[in-house]
Amino acid sequence: TPHKHFDGYLGTQRNHYSGETWELTHDHVQALAELEVPAPVDAGRYQVWLQTADETLDYRHAERYYRACALRIQAGGDHSFQGFAERLPALLAFAGIARGHYAALDFSVF
Template identity: 45%
Template sequence: MTATDNRPRLIYLHGFKSSPGSEKVGELRETLERLQVPVELVVPSLGFEPERALTRACEPVEAVLGQRPCGLIGSSLGGYYATVVSARYGVPAALVNPAAYPYRLLRDYLGEQTNLHTGETFTVTEAHMQQLTDMDPGDHPDPSQLLVLLQTGDETLDYREAWRRFQGSPHWLQAGGDHRFQNFARTIPSVLAFLWPESRSGGIFQG
């Protein structure tokens, strides 16, 4: 008989043209191991087609919803998906340099693209922009469930768009940096404390 896994589930959603093999995922995994944080890290491969990506983002949440704690970290386009999932299921999410309105931004990427990690080529279409538009939840039903981490030096996204869209949510705004989010590993303990506040008093996390 397999023992029941009661650890909180942490789901990381990667960005556009990224993958579960990204450097940020490696930093997250290494930090969790170094601090001996008792969480189950799940990093789904989202692919590029938005509807399928959202399904893959929802599946690990649905599998544990109501059974054990669950939280999200989403980077760039993954931050948009995390927003949708959070609004749909009522789970907390940390958004790292999130794409506030990807259906506007990604129009500049219509046509053939290449995944920076896997080398896979794919084609971005107007139909994909419509899928992203259709899944937009609008105003989050509970903005306090979102933590928005922004760096003003983001060379890909205008941080002010996310600042305005998520103005009702707690923010962590840093001067400088870049789209990748410099010193991401240093933010992880604070992100975990946001996702699971009981950890602040030595509850589910120690160290």
């Protein structure tokens, strides 16, 4: 439900990295609302990985939304999910992919 978190943000916005400015309008928020999907029905098929120091999204919103799913919440991190490569074996195991299919891969290059 990201579209519900834009109160007070409509109007001119500035990209903190490039300095570029742009206008956030009600149309933008409505377009985002149209992309909303319901929470998973078959929660056992999902793992949700969150890091508590995500600077873009409040992990607690996702934690509530996906509460019926297997949650993997790690302290710290950021929006890029620090340490993702180290967690790929667990993700692949959850997906039912046998270790033999990826054991020779070097995940540190990802």
